[in-house]
Amino acid sequence: MNSQNGFLLSYIKYGENDAVLHCFTEEDGFQTYFLKGIYTKKNKKKALLRPLSQLSFSINLGRGNGIQSVSKFELVKNNDMYTDIKSNTVIFFISDFLNQILRHENKHPGIFFCIDEFIDELAQQNYQSHLIFLVKILKIQGVAPLVGEGMYLDPETGTFFPSLTHHLFNHETSLLWKSIVSSQNPYQIKINPSLRKQFLDSLLVYYHYHITDFKTPASLEVIQQIFE
Template sequence: MLYKTKGIVLSYIRYKETSIICKIFTRELGLKTYLINGVRSQKSKSKIALYQPMTILEMVVYNKENSGLQRISEVKINRANQLIPFDFKRTGLALFMTEVISRSIFENYQNENLYDFLEESIGKLDKKETSLGHFPLVFLIENAKYLGFAPATASEFLSENTGQPFTGDEIITTENFIQKLIEEKYSCQYKVNLFLRRKLLDHLLDFYIQQLENNQSWKSMAILRQVLD
């Protein structure tokens, strides 16, 4: 059966000489894996651009139950990103987003609210005025809400993590900072020194590891530390 849906590209791997296997988080059908033939051939060079991480697509897809690999009938870009593909920091943050989502959801997982949040976040990341230094912190805090394990208050974001990297003097400042991030989201301009922002990032990523019960290290950490300047 054919379905029309929007989707956000998470990642792809090469398959045979000209094809790819692509993970796409769709709004209506959830996380799906698609086999896309011929997209890497010389005649189809431009088409591979459709499947870069955090690209938003409009698709007509086949959806067969109990089938691991699905097929795409029609596809086009919903909105072309203007800054993300050409700005090193924004590209790094897009890869960070894909890593977080890929480790947080499973095949066929469907959550329209999470999808809408991701689409909104991509739009924010692609705007020049968005503060990149605060972006990964806001993303982790907000994303946890849609995944269902976000604490109710700023203080609980600190207390519910079994690790506690902050000194007594830092806790109040950090709690105020988290509250501002919760209230103002991607518009937050609250000033906090680089050292504390990096400690909060480590704290939130450790919190995710505990919630997801996944002890793998974060591959995008090197890029993130350059963004948090």
């Protein structure tokens, strides 16, 4: 028996009563688990299967290269974010995002802490926290922009230029990028609501350039509608 602490990124119903879970764990990074019987009528724990729930898993040590199975699991930290429509929308977007970009990530305490920190911010109704979080992930991955004297961020090279290179990265948006990348406490930076959509669009452009095989999350349209 092995114990794992992780954030649930996604889950898929398998057959009538079972599920396959994708998680980012503190001990081993991205992991896939088989959960038997979660959808039976008597099993009340299916309510715990929510994106970015922090769960403690007891894992059966299987043989070979098959998917490890969960014998039991418990909620590590409880919060009421899921009753807040804005927070819930952000949670689904970020879990969708992370489920894609962390697929090949091994143990990484920095990323695990960063997710935990982001959830704490969102629990305090910091509705711009996902924008800051996505920049912090770029920094951890080593592909964040290099701050220089230029006024405009070039998303392809990740450097600041004296002249505009991409229409989304105007002076205002580029200055916001520079502020977040440079700040020791970026969650304290206030992003004007009128800038949030363009800044999110600029983040997606940057990820397309710097994260291999990145695809825009399907939940993007929902999060844009919620914050309009």
